[in-house]
Amino acid sequence: ILNVEQSPQSLHVQEGDSTNFTCSFPSSNFYALHWYRWETAKSPEALFVMTLNGDEKKKGRISATLNTKEGYSYLYIKGSQPEDSATYLCASYNTDKLIFGTGTRLQVFP
Amino acid sequence: GAGVSQSPSNKVTEKGKDVELRCDPISGHTALYWYRQSLGQGLEFLIYFQGNSAPDKSGLPSDRFSAERTGGSVSTLTIQRTQQEDSAVYLCASSFQGASYNEQFFGPGTRLTVL
Numbered sequence: 370i371l372n373v374e375q376s377p378q379s380l381h382v383q384e385g386d387s388t389n390f391t392c393s394f395p396s397s398n399f400y401a402l403h404w405y406r407w408e409t410a411k412s413p414e415a416l417f418v419m420t421l422n423g424d425e426k427k428k429g430r431i432s433a434t435l436n437t438k439e440g441y442s443y444l445y446i447k448g449s450q451p452e453d454s455a456t457y458l459c460a461s462y463n464t465d466k467l468i469f470g471t472g473t474r475l476q477v478f479p
Numbered sequence: 480g481a482g483v484s485q486s487p488s489n490k491v492t493e494k495g496k497d498v499e500l501r502c503d504p505i506s507g508h509t510a511l512y513w514y515r516q517s518l519g520q521g522l523e524f525l526i527y528f529q530g531n532s533a534p535d536k537s538g539l540p541s542d543r544f545s546a547e548r549t550g551g552s553v554s555t556l557t558i559q560r561t562q563q564e565d566s567a568v569y570l571c572a573s574s575f576q577g578a579s580y581n582e583q584f585f586g587p588g589t590r591l592t593v594l
Binding site: 465 | 520572580584
């Protein structure tokens, strides 16, 4: 059974705080790790797609790292803003399909 | 350019009725996916179409669920004899060629409520 786990399930931070969350995934038959941001009342949008061990990607204040040997990825948000409030989904592509985790729900208070 | 569109955006139906959900993928995307998110759950894979290949139906929860993709473009997800546990947001996504490194583009979803 393929399991993609995310932690924490939810997170409340103050504006300006930096934060990070974790995605763990099976390392066997691994091809790619995706991060998506899902804002309320909108569609999930891709943040990053990473494939190589040691990959590190950055988009503005958000960055992600990938460890394919041990099967985990971290997503970092530097200086959180209220507009960062969303559910962050990771998904692992193993064998032949993308399997999503249950997400980390982030709320940033002004 | 136009993104993935889905219709209807909301559907309320009575238990036992059939429903059809529609997805228009991004033009040129050969891969199309259906997911659903039930209350408090993550995104659950349902079915995957890639070009002219036979679809991967491994995520369909029961034989009441079926999907087709006509002409390699529009897809419909049909749920027969709906049950209350079918209530969920049904999301469609498409990607270019469906490779592992291709990001998926999601539609706005259809919220299905079965009374």
